[in-house]
Amino acid sequence: MEVLALERTLTDLDHVRLLSLARRHRRGDGSLSTPCASIEQVLDACAVVPSRQVRPDVVTMYSQVLLQDQTSGLRSKLTLCYPADAEPAAGFVSVLSPVGASLLGHTVGGVARWSTPAGEERSAEVLAILFQPEASGDYAT
Numbered sequence: 697m698e699v700l701a702l703e704r705t706l707t708d709l710d711h712v713r714l715l716s717l718a719r720r721h722r723r724g725d726g727s728l729s730t731p732c733a734s735i736e737q738v739l740d741a742c743a744v745v746p747s748r749q750v751r752p753d754v755v756t757m758y759s760q761v762l763l764q765d766q767t768s769g770l771r772s773k774l775t776l777c778y779p780a781d782a783e784p785a786a787g788f789v790s791v792l793s794p795v796g797a798s799l800l801g802h803t804v805g806g807v808a809r810w811s812t813p814a815g816e817e818r819s820a821e822v823l824a825i826l827f828q829p830e831a832s833g834d835y836a837t
Contacts, residue, residue, distance in 0.1 A: 704801025
């Protein structure tokens with residue numbers, strides 16, 4: 697997954713926590729697993745802002761988003777979470793999953809692109825952010 701410089705925005709708290717998560721998942725040889733490599737690319741190429749200053753149209757950790765698949769037109773709701781809280785069947789998607797890493801930091805109207813484990817290319821437009829912790833005054837989640 698190629699990430700263009702500063703095409704995404706992360707809060708300072710999300711950035712620190714995700715950097716720590718990626719470091720904890722390093723292999724013994726220092727390399728990263730594929731999911732962590734994807735998130736590290738996002739971390740390296742994003743704008744970082746204080747949590748209190750993030751725009752309400754940015755996908756942050758624990759944001760609930762409304763997506764529209766660009767191929768099928770199907771809409772879905774997903775909540776971006778840490779791996780320990782992931783429950784894909786309930787709509788809680790890990791930030792280390794291909795779709796989770798692709799959503800982080802996008803804004804409403806942005807298109808997330810990812811590859812499925814089978815190698816299929818997928819994309820979805822962020823139609824709306826239904827809930828963002830920072831927009832509701834929660835700056836510590």
